Amino acid sequence: MQLLLLSNSTNQGEEYLGWPREILSRFIKKNSIKSCLFVPYAGVTVGWDEYSSRVQEVFESWGCLVQPIHTANDAVLAVSQAECIVVGGGNTFRLVQKMHETGIMAAIRAKVLSGTPFIGWSAGSNVACPSLCTTNDMPIIQPASFNTLNLIPFQINPHYLDANPEGHGGETREQRINEFLALNPQVIVAGLREATALQMDGGELQLLGNRPMRLFVAGKEPAEYQPGTDLAFLLTHLASNPKKIIAVQ
Amino acid sequence: MQLLLLSNSTNQGEEYLGWPREILSRFIKKNSIKSCLFVPYAGVTVGWDEYSSRVQEVFESWGCLVQPIHTANDAVLAVSQAECIVVGGGNTFRLVQKMHETGIMAAIRAKVLSGTPFIGWSAGSNVACPSLCTTNDMPIIQPASFNTLNLIPFQINPHYLDANPEGHGGETREQRINEFLALNPQVIVAGLREATALQMDGGELQLLGNRPMRLFVAGKEPAEYQPGTDLAFLLTHLASNPKKIIAVQ
Numbered sequence: 001m002q003l004l005l006l007s008n009s010t011n012q013g014e015e016y017l018g019w020p021r022e023i024l025s026r027f028i029k030k031n032s033i034k035s036c037l038f039v040p041y042a043g044v045t046v047g048w049d050e051y052s053s054r055v056q057e058v059f060e061s062w063g064c065l066v067q068p069i070h071t072a073n074d075a076v077l078a079v080s081q082a083e084c085i086v087v088g089g090g091n092t093f094r095l096v097q098k099m100h101e102t103g104i105m106a107a108i109r110a111k112v113l114s115g116t117p118f119i120g121w122s123a124g125s126n127v128a129c130p131s132l133c134t135t136n137d138m139p140i141i142q143p144a145s146f147n148t149l150n151l152i153p154f155q156i157n158p159h160y161l162d163a164n165p166e167g168h169g170g171e172t173r174e175q176r177i178n179e180f181l182a183l184n185p186q187v188i189v190a191g192l193r194e195a196t197a198l199q200m201d202g203g204e205l206q207l208l209g210n211r212p213m214r215l216f217v218a219g220k221e222p223a224e225y226q227p228g229t230d231l232a233f234l235l236t237h238l239a240s241n242p243k244k245i246i247a248v249q
Numbered sequence: 250m251q252l253l254l255l256s257n258s259t260n261q262g263e264e265y266l267g268w269p270r271e272i273l274s275r276f277i278k279k280n281s282i283k284s285c286l287f288v289p290y291a292g293v294t295v296g297w298d299e300y301s302s303r304v305q306e307v308f309e310s311w312g313c314l315v316q317p318i319h320t321a322n323d324a325v326l327a328v329s330q331a332e333c334i335v336v337g338g339g340n341t342f343r344l345v346q347k348m349h350e351t352g353i354m355a356a357i358r359a360k361v362l363s364g365t366p367f368i369g370w371s372a373g374s375n376v377a378c379p380s381l382c383t384t385n386d387m388p389i390i391q392p393a394s395f396n397t398l399n400l401i402p403f404q405i406n407p408h409y410l411d412a413n414p415e416g417h418g419g420e421t422r423e424q425r426i427n428e429f430l431a432l433n434p435q436v437i438v439a440g441l442r443e444a445t446a447l448q449m450d451g452g453e454l455q456l457l458g459n460r461p462m463r464l465f466v467a468g469k470e471p472a473e474y475q476p477g478t479d480l481a482f483l484l485t486h487l488a489s490n491p492k493k494i495i496a497v498q
Contacts, residue, residue, distance in 0.1 A: 006291070006315040016271055039360070044428040044431050044432065045424075045427055091428050092430075093431065106353070130386060131391075132390050133387070133389055133390070133391075134387065134388075134389075135387070135388060136419060137383060137425075138383065138425040138426075138428065138429060139380070139383075139384060139388065139395065140382055140383075140425075140428050140429040140431075140432050140433070141432050141433075142380075142382075142394070142395040146388065146391040153294070157304075159419055170385060170408055170410075175294075176386075176387040176389075177338050177387075178294055178390040179294055179387065179389050180341075180387060182294050182389075183293065183294050183343065183389050183390050184389070184390075198353050224443070227337050
């Protein structure tokens with residue numbers, strides 16, 4: 001499998017998809033990608049046409065066409081014909097609800113398992129995990145299921161934040177992830193800080209960017225992994241038993 | 250109906266259930282409550298026994314016994330016999346999953362509609378709404394449904410925060426609520442700031458505390474309502490058609 005999972009599209013104050021340009025460019029060139037099927041369903045207050053145009057503007061600099069899936073007559077057919085699948089960020093619940101409703105959840109999984117490259121950011125990285133659990137988004141609609149693409153056997157928490165800024169009284173991200181682990185002790189959670197990404201190339205898994213990743217394993221102290229560390233162990237953990245991964249009623 | 254819906258249990262740095270003591274005491278006396286059935290299911294990293302003990306310590310100062318629902322042989326029977334129902338905060342997804350699993354969701358709704366007083370804080374206030382949408386919590390488990398008690402016809406966003414503290418790059422609370430309204434334009438959302446509460450007494454609805462409430466209606470500018478304002482209009486809005494309230498796939 002060829003996966004590129006970005007924590008976020010854009011750092012505060014920077015241009016759209018600014019920080020990951022070189023990472024995206026390399027991934028697209030390495031895989032000789034000339035066109036991408038784009039899934040804009042996570043967009044809620046931005047229209048899907050406008051969202052797709054913003055992505056097209058960035059990707060065309062690499063000679064890469066962007067086909068928005070919502071304009072396809074048959075979304076599942078479009079998936080089966082795609083050269084690369086790109087899932088953008090926004091609201092994870094809306095994204096997952098639409099992916100189940102349109103039938104592309106199963107179709108994308110099969111297609112990416114067969115070797116088609118996959119790029120996601122934020123909610124788009126979250127859906128590469130076994131479930132939508134560990135998203136930071138507000139539940140604004142009920143999806144048919146919390147199960148997602150299950151392309152990797154662990155959960156990503158995108159936009160991972162170390163501590164609450166002063167004056168913020170809610171749970172820290174670490175406390176929230178610990179709540180997840182309390183109910184799902186068999187699942188590892190990777191806290192992916194902004195401006196970092198995970199790249200999977202066959203059986204290899206690598207952290208890209210300049211900041212470490214924080215890894216949460218039930219019953220252990222959280223651990224920091226620097227970019228360049230061999231993370232392949234995350235791909236074998238429990239991968240043989242994906243059905244046991246998430247606590248679903 | 251007699252409802253007391255608190256935004257939060259405890260302000261940062263204060264004792265447990267500190268700020269609402271007088272509000273709780275008045276509600277309990279007014280309704281001559283001698284015992285409460287406590288629902289601790291939102292507790293995840295705190296054990297339900299310990300959680301219930303902490304609540305008992307506060308409530309016993311008013312001569313009010315606390316019976317934890319998880320120790321009852323028959324949870325639905327316990328609901329039907331309760332003098333008052335108290336639902337504590339924690340993780341809303343866990344709370345809703347357990348409320349559906351145990352069958353108390355429907356039982357509590359019927360019991361409170363028949364006149365039994367209801368107290369909730371944080372997640373416990375969220376479940377008084379038509380759905381769990383507008384919670385701030387992380388989805389750590391999939392409930393059978395997002396539908397909740399539907400005791401009031403609008404949504405509460407507890408712990409409402411006006412703006413993100415500096416350095417926090419995610420969506421503001423207002424942006425998240427606007428995403429909810431984009432998919433559910435027929436539903437009103439009340440942003441309930443910390444140390445405030447909504448009290449419903451028959452057909453009357455009142456804001457308690459010293460801070461205004463921020464009300465979100467699709468297509469309108471958010472509006473501020475001061476404590477003491479007549480909020481009864483929120484109880485009639487769409488109440489006649491609760492099935493249409495939430496966007497569920």
